[in-house]
Amino acid sequence: MHPDNSRRVLRLRGHHLLCLLGYRGMGYSAEFCTNMTSIYETLRQEPGTWVELVGGPDDLCAYYPKDQHSHCEGTVHERDEDVLARLGLRIGTRHRWKNIVRSVARHIEQEAISSICSTCPWEPYGVCREGVRLVRAGEPLPPVARST
Numbered sequence: 001m002h003p004d005n006s007r008r009v010l011r012l013r014g015h016h017l018l019c020l021l022g023y024r025g026m027g028y029s030a031e032f033c034t035n036m037t038s039i040y041e042t043l044r045q046e047p048g049t050w051v052e053l054v055g056g057p058d059d060l061c062a063y064y065p066k067d068q069h070s071h072c073e074g075t076v077h078e079r080d081e082d083v084l085a086r087l088g089l090r091i092g093t094r095h096r097w098k099n100i101v102r103s104v105a106r107h108i109e110q111e112a113i114s115s116i117c118s119t120c121p122w123e124p125y126g127v128c129r130e131g132v133r134l135v136r137a138g139e140p141l142p143p144v145a146r147s148t
Helices: 015-020 030-045 077-085 099-105 108-116 126-138
Strands: 008-014 050-054 094-096
Touching: 008 015, 008 030, 015 030, 015 077, 015 094, 015 099, 015 126, 050 099, 077 099, 077 108, 099 126, 108 126
Parallel strands: 008 050
Antiparallel strands: 050 094
């Protein structure tokens, strides 16, 4: 990691706080996955990283493929609001990643992912439920498997 990474502030929207817990290397494009892997590994390895909560497209949305129908606007805002409300967090605030993870462990049940993320194409894979299970159990998130 870059020595100055501790000063970096990642901008994330509400539902991405849960997506990141379940990230296992799948995504919308190679460029999207490269970016998401970088953010995931930064947060996993440096849990003191600051996260600013935003009310719209964030550092993950920035790499959503331009040739695909974007879901970074529209009804996904309701999912963002739901997640933030459950966690007792607000847009425009900054938190250390480790504190966000603690809040997820306290306030999000593994089974709630099915309703919170009912319209998400990644929900059937079960990886986000598994991520919530891990943090609730106090277990570390796994590194992203590198493809060969």
